[in-house]
Amino acid sequence: MARTTISLQDDILKKIKIIAKRDNRSTPNLIETILIQYINESFFVDEVEMHELEKDAPLKQEIKRALADYKKNRGRFV
Numbered sequence: 001m002a003r004t005t006i007s008l009q010d011d012i013l014k015k016i017k018i019i020a021k022r023d024n025r026s027t028p029n030l031i032e033t034i035l036i037q038y039i040n041e042s043f044f045v046d047e048v049e050m051h052e053l054e055k056d057a058p059l060k061q062e063i064k065r066a067l068a069d070y071k072k073n074r075g076r077f078v
Contacts, residue, residue, distance in 0.1 A: 006031075013027075016030055
């Protein structure tokens with residue numbers, strides 16, 4: 001596991017320590033848990049969002065077209 005150092009505002013660190021103590025976990029564990037939750041929410045959509053995306057016919061067509069272009073090595077992907 002990699003280690004890193006971060007700088008936090010004093011009041012934020014104080015709140016994190018209070019929550020960690022309340023939840024009977026270490027401060028690094030709580031910070032890691034918070035980061036994992038944020039990353040998962042940023043990378044994945046929830047069921048409601050997925051339902052809305054699945055109903056969006058123009059978006060689905062655009063995704064299919066983009067996938068076909070990708071498979072044919074057409075276009076510029078950024």
